[in-house]
């Protein structure tokens with residue numbers, strides 16, 4: 188089997204023309220995230236021209252929450268850290284961070300104000316805490332090149348506290364190990380240049396990640412759970428960051444991801460024969476890129492952006 | 508629909524003052540427009556308008572109920588609801604009942620658990636108290652539906668930490684029961700580790716060492732039932748690491764279930780084969796300088812028992828061999 192490249196490009200391109208369908212409205216609270224997922228899938232397939240750049244940038248800017256300074260998922264929604272990262276990633280992909288203009292100081296303040304005394308970040312004023320939000324905030328500040336020592340050490344301490352006895356990471360300290368949390372915690376440490384803080388635990392973490400491959404080649408998120416295409420990303424990224432990508436079987440994983448494609452509509456689903464969506468489409472493609480298959484644009488494991496884009500981001504700690 | 512929707516309807520309120528902020532229509536061909544979609548779109552329009560006004564009112568509360576019912580992950584609606592509850596004189600007892608109904612109605616909804624903890628904090632900050640056993644019962648019910656529901660377990664840990672339920676009788680029995688039902692339920696193992704050892708180092712040394720011995724025993728009984736279960740082996744090793752105990756003590760136990768070890772050869776090897784036992788035994792051999800035994804275990808794991816991860820096993824074997832030759836020379 189092969190990657191149905193053109194079908195996937197068409198699938199992503201048509202997502203925004205479905206405004207007459209209920210599904211479109213039920214995902215309004217994820218719209219900006221969805222735009223990033225779609226655009227990133229296109230970038231990896233070197234087909235970014237399928238979206239009209241200026242229209243996308245206009246939409247991003249219209250999602251800004253002027254009261255809070257961050258971005259909501261849709262115009263007039265409250266700002267949240269997840270949609271804020273999508274906005275920043277999209278602008279970065281288009282090399283258009285300058286379009287933030289005078290909004291930038293409020294944006295940076297919005298993100299920094301979400302950090303709590305224990306180093307974690309809440310997603311918005313609702314106060315939910317999750318290592319996901321730490322990663323999201325740290326990536327935002329990294330792309331904006333606004334990290335500082337204080338923020339970095341707090342975030343590092345917090346994600347290290349999320350590391351469990353089995354070598355996995357949880358949503359908060361003590362919570363069960365989950366592959367998605369391994370991605371965000373390792374991604375945070377990688378972006379902050381703090382991977383050496385893991386010291387002797389690296390091998391246990393790598394081993395836990397490699398145990399996620401199941402007999403059919405797919406990867407799961409926790410022991411005894413079903414495989415799912417998006418874990419190709421959550422698990423592989425951690426392994427790539429720790430330099431042990433070859434501890435799972437690449438060919439079997441490739442076969443699994445490809446078997447989740449819809450050969451009629453395009454798009455990729457979580458498991459074979461399920462309904463496709465843009466989320467699993469981008470993470471399936473990104474997984475294949477990380478494994479070096481299908482001649483895709485190389486992706487950076489810590490940022491989920493093309494390597495060429497990440498190369499333009501100033502590395503932390505910044506030189507004075 | 509949750510209960511308030513049955514007794515109250517959005518139409519009971521007057522919305523004439525609200526100019527629903529519509530969404531710019533993008534080239535809609537309207538071929539298969541669904542009624543429900545229109546209704547939901549209108550509610551989103553109201554939500555935008557009320558948010559802009561920062562209106563805290565009964566009708567706004569009801570609107571969030573309706574939107575959360577349609578889209579449980581709508582975090583703007585959750586955030587807004589919390590602010591409404593704080594700002595109007597909402598009966599918090601009723602709010603907790605509402606939470607419970609939403610949870611039972613939409614088991615996959617995870618924002619509800621954070622929301623519930625916020626309401627409990629609000630109750631307590633106002634000098635009230637909640638019945639913890641009720642919280643336990645609700646999460647028990649949820650776990651009966653889905654024994655690996657990540658956010659319900661996270662909520663349960665929040666309860667343990669907040670109310671200091673470490674080694675509490677109910678938590679002990681609940682995790683034992685769940686593990687008995689499904690010995691491979693990793694969530695239950697994770698919870699038990701937290702309940703039993705989550706405050707390790709803060710307790711009296713006697714309590715700590717007593718718990719450690721007891722839990723090592725428990726893990727081994729469960730391993731006897733299902734030797735290939737990785738959760739129980741992780742648990743066992745986690746305790747050893749936490750208590751800084753020497754794993755050498757488990758050498759004979761591992762030999763019962765590992766391939767290539769003397770004892771298991773007398774059993775029906777294939778049926779008792781345990782990958783975690785074999786890996787741990789190899790590690791024990793390694794620390795006790797029994798390098799050739801360790802090396803042959805790594806080699807058989809990669810070639811025969813776990814070929815998907817052959818590079819991992821090969822790395823371990825090679826590292827050992829090069830360390831070997833370094834000491835010889």
Ligand SMILES: [Zn+2]
Nearest residue numbers: 415416417457
């Ligand atoms: Zn998935």
